[in-house]
Amino acid sequence: MKLEITPQGVIAGSIPLFAGHPARDLLPIDSIRETVERVWLEPGVTRLFNYGAEQGNPELIDFLVERLRRAEKLPVARENLMIIGGSTWGVDMISDQLTRAGDVVLTDAPSYRDALHIFRDHRLELRDVPIDGAGVVVSEMERMLRELKAQGRVPKFYYVVPNFQNPSGITMPENRRRAIIELSQRYGFLIVEDDVYSDIRFEGELPPSFYALAGGENVLRIGSFSKTLAPGLRIGWLIGAAERIADFVGGGVLTMGGGANPFTAAIVAQYCRSGEWEAHVRWLRGQYRDRRDMALEALASAMPASVAYTRPAGGYFIWLQLPRSVRVDDLAERSREQNVYFAPGTGFFVEPDAGLHHLRLSYSFLPPEDLHAGIAVLGNLIRQMSR
Ligand SMILES: Cc1ncc(COP(=O)(O)O)c(C=O)c1O
Missing domain, CATH: 3.40.640.10 (Type I PLP-dependent aspartate aminotransferase-like (Major domain))
Known part of the structure; x- marks a missing residue:
């Protein structure tokens, strides 16, 4: 299932791997x-x-x-x-x-x-x-x-x-x-x-x-x-x-x-x-843990050995380090052509160039199929670009 629109207004059908938001199906709308x-x-x-x-x-x-x-x-x-x-x-x-x-x-x-x-x-x-x-x-x-x-x-x-x-x-x-x-x-x-x-x-x-x-x-x-x-x-x-x-x-x-x-x-x-809040938090932990596991599985199968990434014990994010031959701005440009968006490392440093070989993925927002598809696109591009 592809998303229609993201809160950042990315075009319909895209895969926003950058979105550090709670997934829509994890918001307890009925109890609220x-x-x-x-x-x-x-x-x-x-x-x-x-x-x-x-x-x-x-x-x-x-x-x-x-x-x-x-x-x-x-x-x-x-x-x-x-x-x-x-x-x-x-x-x-x-x-x-x-x-x-x-x-x-x-x-x-x-x-x-x-x-x-x-x-x-x-x-x-x-x-x-x-x-x-x-x-x-x-x-x-x-x-x-x-x-x-x-x-x-x-x-x-x-x-x-x-x-x-x-x-x-x-x-x-x-x-x-x-x-x-x-x-x-x-x-x-x-x-x-x-x-x-x-x-x-x-x-x-x-x-x-x-x-x-x-x-x-x-x-x-x-x-x-x-x-x-x-x-x-x-x-x-x-x-x-x-x-x-x-x-x-x-x-x-x-x-x-x-x-x-x-x-x-x-x-x-x-x-x-x-x-209700504490009960919801206990439930959420399992939901996000499953998403973290899915993202790590997708990374393990999609990424070449030259890509290093963190294994968070909580939270929403995984941080990737790209091989020196791959610049994150080039990768962002090419992944955008395939409707996959992520947060380039450059935004997270005082001196943006320090993040030229890093990127952040969020597993909190996307349905599993989009998470897999988006990570597969990135893995393929990184392989092509690091040849
Ligand atoms: C470290 C950190 N602080 C604050 C926020 C935003 O929090 P709030 O919605 O409470 O303003 C975020 C959301 O991404 C975050 O990652």
Whole structure:
């Protein structure tokens, strides 16, 4: 089955291997509709159509506090959380409130393309630090920090996707997280941990978050319902030290307009409190694991030995390294002729050329037959191009 249209508007009949969205058949539309009906019938529903509390829906905050305490033994309280309109909103708000044009921000090389876009919108100076199979290379980060210090500069923050990273699928182990926290304390920068994938875990345990390891100090951690419920609801959360959260909540945007999306936040709160969200997440893990397995099988049969790729234990993405003889822009041009689209590596680096031999595939969105067909097209093209 070919898709009619993708959210990015790619032409009908194409195979968008780039789409890091939940598959349409994995969105729990019926249960969301039932939840909307339940909320609609509650007394006082009209309050949801007025401005909401600046910190966000209180029931949703209470649910998240309870879950973090129960599932992670994280000693958070209501003051440590606020509701945001998705992770993207949080990354933008943090950049807006904590930086000025020209400030330095550290990221991974590669890192999440749309976060880089937001940092560029804020005219921040981006420095990316190479990763290996276990995330950012700490000695390289330290080298960069020393270099900056010699110029009298300190980064404002380090932006990291620690679990099942977008685009590489890699999870950073605990010892690296601890080493980075040590650097952040020594050099005096904040850590912004964008943790939208931790619930999409297929196997193994995840290390504690940066926020947990740092005892809540100088770390802002972002969560989202986009990957585990529905991105169209535009609801996420931000965890941080009480005084930082108070600063964000007291900002002009929220004071003027109220907290994030009161109506949808109430729907999400009800959905979570009924136990449906956690049940849905358990089910989703199996669904995405099957898709990950299918993508890996397709890669194993389609790709020449010269192509290396990651084997993510969760999340949405696989990161491919092409042979040196194949440039990703050439591959993109030729695959487009066959209606197959992917995310070229160039978008995920501060210096685009660093990604000339990489690409990101997403297995979250496509039906299995399209996943297989798209990967087969890429495999054939890479074989032809590397001759
Ligand atoms: C690392 C990362 N952060 C944030 C987002 C977007 O999250 P939201 O829909 O909550 O804004 C994505 C989606 O692709 C992502 O991969």
